[in-house]
Amino acid sequence: MTHSNRPMSGGAPSDPLGDELRADLSRAMELNGIGGFVWDVESMRVVLDPSALAIFDLEPGEFDEQISTLYRRIVPEERPGVRVRMAEVLVDPRCSTSCGNYFRVRRSDGTTRWAHSQAAIMRDESGKPVRVVGVLRAEPHYAEEQSTLESDRRHQAGVVQATTTALSQALGVEDVLTALTSHEILGPVGAVGISLTVLEQNRLRRLATVGMPPQYVRDLEYGRLDDDRPIAEVFQTQNPLFVTRADIRANYSMLWPYIKGTGFTASAVLPLMAQARLTGVLAILYEGKKGFSPEERNLLTALSATVAQSFQRALLYDEEHAMAVGLQQAMLPAKIETVPGMSVAARYRPARAGHQIGGDWYDVMPLPEGRVGLVVGDVQGHDIQAAAVMGQLRTALRAYATEGHSPTELMSRASTFLRDLDTERLATCVYVSLGPATGQAEVVRAGHPSPHIRTARGTAQLTVEGGPPLGLPPGLPLSLPDPGDVPYPIHRFRLGPRETLLLCTDGLLEFHDTDMAAGEQQIQVLLDSGPGPGDLDRLAEHIVASIEDRQGQEDDVALLLASRTTPDLSEANA
Incomplete structure (x- = not known):
């Protein structure tokens, strides 16, 4: 794709400024590693501008405008996926505007690089695809981003596995509390403190805590549902609450005196819901964390579901165990x-x-x-x-x-x-x-x-x-x-x-x-x-x-x- 500086045909007045702007736009795309392409579906001929050819590590004179040549430049294990994706977008009318795909290109020196295509499908009056017009760009940081995402996924899986393992041997409530306050759970979650609170006769009662300020542990063992605390709010709304140090200072005046002298920076306050029943509220405290990403919120919410199931089983176990022991001792x-x-x-x-x-x-x-x-x-x-x-x-x-x-x-x-x-x-x-x-x-x-x-x-x-x-x-x-x-x-x-x-x-x-x-x-x-x-x-x-x-x-x-x-x-x- 080239831009000419010749005057328009048919006697139309020349537009030097417009031609200069179009040339600058082309250079801008080239400088940013963005290339354009047009693929004629019927003839299977594809035209790439110099920037797009550079992404495929091809010189203008050596490209034969055949799409099969481009496929050979794609890493072999990814070719089937690219073909399937292209077949899907051609037959899917929803892809008439913009469809994208990531793939790796093998360069002539044997190295690979990530690339991304974004294309629009041009169709005739019957809906048949005629041309595919789009852009290509190199993605030098895509592999790093994928590695980070994979690392995050492994970390999340490790957190879930560690929590599940720690709770798997828990029978009664005391066992659950011991597991929750152990390093086996606090370590993978990255927390410095944790507490579990239940509701007994319309009164909040904290069953377990670790890493909390001593005055907080002493003064707020019991509480009311209308207390100015995140835990009380979660009991009322039954929704997760993610708060920062600034949130505590601005919105929870009752709690701020206990927090201001500590290194606390954020907390996840999670309802323990099992079979549509709220059995308690789990609060996880952090130092150094400024907030929670969507992925972290999803992970902690999923963890609260795991804890809720274990806690409900523990409550049932203790109830049945007490009944069994009572019957035994009665005899x-x-x-x-x-x-x-x-x-x-x-x-x-x-x-x-x-x-x-x-x-x-x-x-x-x-x-x-x-x-x-x-x-x-x-x-x-x-x-x-x-x-x-x-x-x-x-x-x-x-x-x-x-x-x-x-x-x-x-x-x-x-x-x-x-x-x-x-x-x-x-x-x-x-x-x-x-x-x-x-x-x-x-x-x-x-x-x-x-x-x-x-x-x-x-x-x-x-x-x-x-x-x-x-x-x-x-x-x-x-x-x-x-x-x-x-x-x-x-x-x-x-x-x-x-x-x-x-x-x-x-x-x-x-x-x-x-x-x-x-x-x-x-x-x-x-x-x-x-x-x-x-x-x-x-x-x-x-x-x-x-x-x-x-x-x-x-x-x-x-x-x-x-x-x-x-x-x-x-x-x-x-």
């Missing part, structure tokens, strides 16, 4: 009966790995002739039926014990009772009949861990020959007769006045990859290192505290401790 003894001459302490801890209830139980029962019955058991399963069966079995055991049956007969009757319930559930159990005055004791166990006893010489596990689990159906195992007739061997021992007896379920002994033997050794260490028999409650807390830090505790724990408070006659005389 345990409301209190430990006072036994003359004995000190007794009991504890129950639900599993942390799920919210379902189990069948663990303990009981202390007065027996004829001043004796006392101590029992710990575990019904198979973790559901409502397991808890219901546990309640029935505990009641039956207490009734049989009160009737004065021997430990062997007690276990046999309990096994038959459980089998007759037709639940297909088994149960394990350990039962001790103890005389507080003398310390003489008898113990039987049905598939349950043996008791431990702490003496002046240290802690050891009693060696108690056990019988089968309670409720074992006929024929399992085949070598045993009817379970109702199977004897449960009695082991007799004596509990001294300064000795402590421990009964527990296997949840205290087995966890993660720890086997039963290692768990029993740990219990012996805990007993030896704990308070003496004079304070069994402290000793019980000392033992159950050992499981507080376990992650993913998969089973419930029932614990029963007993010691004699009446000294032997010989000791009393001494």
